[in-house]
Amino acid sequence: MELSRSYFFTLREQAKDEESISGNLLTRAGMIKKSSSGVYMYLPLGYKVLKNIERIVREEMENAGAGELLMPALIQEEVYEKSGRRDAFGHDMFNLEDRFGKRYVLAPTHEELFVEAARMKIKSYKDMPFNIYQIQTKFRDEPRPRYGVIRVREFLMKDAYSFDRDEKGLNDSYNVMYNAYKKIFARLGINCAIVKSDTGAMGGLLSEEFQAVTDIGEDKLVICNECGYAANSEIAKCTLLTNKSDEELKERSLIKTPNAGTIEEVSKLINEDASKFVKTLIYKIDEKFYAVLVKGCHDVNEAKIKKLLKASEVVLASFEEVEEVTGAKVGFAGPIGLDIPVIIDNEVMNMKNFIVGANKTDYHYKDVNLEDFNYLLVDDIRSITKDDKCPKCGKEISFKNGIEVGNTFKLGTKYSESLDLTYLDKDNNLNPVWMGCYGIGLGRCMAACVEQHNDEKGIIWPMEIAPFKVTIVVVNVNDDSQMDAANYLYKELRNNNISTILDDRNERPGVKFNDMDLIGIPIRITVGNKIKDGIVEIKQRTNESFEEISLYDACARVEDIIDGE
RNA sequence: CGGAAAGUAGCACAAUUUGGUAGUGCACUACAUUUGGGAUGUAGGGGUUGCAGGUUCAAAUCCUGUCUUUCCGACCA
Numbered sequence: 350m351e352l353s354r355s356y357f358f359t360l361r362e363q364a365k366d367e368e369s370i371s372g373n374l375l376t377r378a379g380m381i382k383k384s385s386s387g388v389y390m391y392l393p394l395g396y397k398v399l400k401n402i403e404r405i406v407r408e409e410m411e412n413a414g415a416g417e418l419l420m421p422a423l424i425q426e427e428v429y430e431k432s433g434r435r436d437a438f439g440h441d442m443f444n445l446e447d448r449f450g451k452r453y454v455l456a457p458t459h460e461e462l463f464v465e466a467a468r469m470k471i472k473s474y475k476d477m478p479f480n481i482y483q484i485q486t487k488f489r490d491e492p493r494p495r496y497g498v499i500r501v502r503e504f505l506m507k508d509a510y511s512f513d514r515d516e517k518g519l520n521d522s523y524n525v526m527y528n529a530y531k532k533i534f535a536r537l538g539i540n541c542a543i544v545k546s547d548t549g550a551m552g553g554l555l556s557e558e559f560q561a562v563t564d565i566g567e568d569k570l571v572i573c574n575e576c577g578y579a580a581n582s583e584i585a586k587c588t589l590l591t592n593k594s595d596e597e598l599k600e601r602s603l604i605k606t607p608n609a610g611t612i613e614e615v616s617k618l619i620n621e622d623a624s625k626f627v628k629t630l631i632y633k634i635d636e637k638f639y640a641v642l643v644k645g646c647h648d649v650n651e652a653k654i655k656k657l658l659k660a661s662e663v664v665l666a667s668f669e670e671v672e673e674v675t676g677a678k679v680g681f682a683g684p685i686g687l688d689i690p691v692i693i694d695n696e697v698m699n700m701k702n703f704i705v706g707a708n709k710t711d712y713h714y715k716d717v718n719l720e721d722f723n724y725l726l727v728d729d730i731r732s733i734t735k736d737d738k739c740p741k742c743g744k745e746i747s748f749k750n751g752i753e754v755g756n757t758f759k760l761g762t763k764y765s766e767s768l769d770l771t772y773l774d775k776d777n778n779l780n781p782v783w784m785g786c787y788g789i790g791l792g793r794c795m796a797a798c799v800e801q802h803n804d805e806k807g808i809i810w811p812m813e814i815a816p817f818k819v820t821i822v823v824v825n826v827n828d829d830s831q832m833d834a835a836n837y838l839y840k841e842l843r844n845n846n847i848s849t850i851l852d853d854r855n856e857r858p859g860v861k862f863n864d865m866d867l868i869g870i871p872i873r874i875t876v877g878n879k880i881k882d883g884i885v886e887i888k889q890r891t892n893e894s895f896e897e898i899s900l901y902d903a904c905a906r907v908e909d910i911i912d913g914e
Numbered sequence: 915c916g917g918a919a920a921g922u923a924g925c926a927c928a929a930u931u932u933g934g935u936a937g938u939g940c941a942c943u944a945c946a947u948u949u950g951g952g953a954u955g956u957a958g959g960g961g962u963u964g965c966a967g968g969u970u971c972a973a974a975u976c977c978u979g980u981c982u983u984u985c986c987g988a989c990c991a
Contacts, residue, residue, distance in 0.1 A: 664988080
C-alpha cells in the first residue's frame with residue numbers, strides 16, 4: 350500500500366467517547382469508526398486485521414475437520430418459538446416485520462438453523478460424527494454497548510457445532526475443538542485463561558470460556574496458581590471460611606438503631622463488629638418474593654440463586670416492594686416474622702448470636718440464632734471473595750479480569766430433544782443426537798489483542814494478524830536516491846509476498862514514525878540519508894533499537910524476522 | 915429501564931452564568947523555507963451552534979419538546 354495514494358488517516362487527539370484502550374487506539378489508528386452506539390465500521394486497515402483473524406480461525410477449523418457454511422442472518426421468529434428460546438432471548442433480539450406482517454428476527458445465534466441443516470444429513474448412526482461452522486454477523490440488542498468493539502450490537506462471530514451419537518463422541522469432538530481453540534488464541538497472540546462458567550441461556554452440560562486476561566475485562570475470573578483451577582467468579586464455589594462458633598446461645602433482644610440502615614452505621618452505633626451481621630436482601634424471583642441471607646461482608650450471587658431455584662429472572666426488589674414485604678424502610682429487613690421463603694448461605698449456618706434487621710424501621714435484633722426463624726433452603730449462594738481459598742486445592746486464589754473471546758459448550762441433547770433431531774442406532778432404536786457448540790468473537794479478539802499489546806505510542810500487533818508486516822518509511826521523499834531505494838525495496842518485498850506499506854507521504858519524518866508506531870506495524874524499514882552508503886535501518890516495533898543493513902540484504906533479513914529469526 | 919452529563923468547522927474544545935457580528939488549537943488550501951521523532955512564516959477556505967417549536971427588536975445563550983452520544987447502575991451466551 351502506497352500511503353500517498355491510499356485511504357489512510359490517523360487522529361492526533363484522544364478519541365472522545367472511546368474510554369477503553371482498544372477502542373481509543375483502534376479509532377485513532379483509523380481502523381474502526383463508530384457508526385452508532387455499539388455498531389462499528391471496519392476501515393481498510395482494521396478490516397485487514399479482522400480478515401487475518403478470520404483466516405487463522407478458518408485454518409484451524411479446517412484442521413479440526415469442520416466444514417464451513419453460511420447461514421442467513423434474517424430468520425423467522427417462529428424458529429425461535431419452536432425451540433422455546435423466543436422468551437429466553439426476549440429483548441436481546443432485534444425484531445422486524447416484512448410487508449405482509451410476518452415476523453422476523455436478526456439472528457443472535459444459530460443453534461436452531463444448524464439443527465435444521467444437520468437434520469438433512471443425519472438419519473443413521475453412520476452419519477456421525479461431523480462438525481460444521483460459519484463466520485457470520487450476529488445481532489444482539491445490548492442494553493449498554495461499551496468498550497469499543499468489545500461489547501457491541503452487531504458483531505462477527507465464528508460458531509461451530511458438533512454432532513455425535515453419544516456422550517463419548519461428544520467428549521471427543523469437544524476435545525478436538527478445545528485444542529483447536531488453544532492453537533487459535535496462541536496464534537492470535539492472545540493470552541487466555543480457560544475458565545469454567547455458567548451455561549446460562551445456552552443450556553447444556555458444560556461451558557468453558559476462553560478469557561483474554563486484561564485490566565478492563567467485564568468478567569471476573571478466579572484463578573488458583575497452585576492447582577490451575579480457573580472459573581468465572583459467577584460460578585466459583587465458595588467453601589466455608591469459618592468453623593461453627595462455639596459461643597453459648599444468647600437470648601434475642603430488640604435494639605433501637607435510629608436512622609442506621611447500613612451495617613456500617615449500625616455497627617458504629619451499637620459498637621459491634623461488622624462480622625456479627627447477617628444481611629437480609631429481598632429478591633423478586635420469577636415474580637415471587639424471597640428473603641436471601643448472607644453474612645454481612647459477603648455479596649449475594651444471583652447466578653447461583655438462579656441455578657438453585659431453576660429461575661429465569663432474579664432481581665432485587667424495589668424500595669417500595671421491600672417496604673411492602675417487610676413493613677419497614679429499606680435497611681431494616683430481617684428473617685424473623687417474614688412470611689416469604691428464606692434462603693440462607695452456608696456461611697450463615699456457622700454463625701451464632703448475630704445481628705439482623707427487625708422488619709421495623711429503626712430497629713434491629715441482636716443475638717439472633719437459626720432457631721429463631723424458618724428457612725426454606727441452605728446453599729452456597731454468595732460470591733467468592735479474596736479471603737476465600739481455592740475450592741479445589743485450598744490454596745490462595747487470585748482475581749483477574751477477562752474478556753470472553755471464545756466459549757465452548759457441551760450442549761448434550763438439549764436442542765436435539767426440543768427440536769427432535771434423532772438418529773437410528775445399530776439396534777434400530779431412535780436416539781437424540783449429542784451436540785456441542787463453539788463460538789469465537791472475531792472483533793472482540795481484535796480488541797482483546799490491542800488491550801494486551803500496546804504501549805504509550807500505540808498498538809503493537811502480533812506478526813500473524815498485523816494489517817501489514819512491514820512499513821518502509823522514506824525520510825525525505827524529495828530525495829530521489831531515497832525514493833528509488835524505497836521503491837526498489839517495496840517491489841522486492843511484495844515479490845516475496847510480504848505485505849508492505851510504503852510511507853511515501855510528503856510529511857516530516859516524525860509524523861511518519863509516530864503514525865507507523867500508532868498503527869502497530871511489526872517491522873519498520875527506514876530509508877534515510879544513509880542510503881548514499883547503501884544502508885537502511887530495520888527496527889521492530891517491540892524493540893527500542895534498530896539494525897543497519899545493506900539495502901540488498903534487507904528483504905532476506907525481513908523474511909528471517911517474520912519466520913522468527 | 916433508573917441516575918448523571920454532553921451535543922458549536924473534519925477532530926478536540928471556548929463563548930452559554932449576565933441574550934447583541936460564532937472563536938482557539940490541530941487538520942485543510944496556496945506560496946516560501948524546512949526534511950531522522952507530531953516544523954516555521956505569510957495568505958486563505960470551511961458553521962443554518964443536533965432537530966422542532968416558543969419567548970424577544972435580537973437566541974449558540976432563556977423556555978418546552980424531541981433525537982443522539984457518553985458515564986454509573988440494572989441487564990448480558
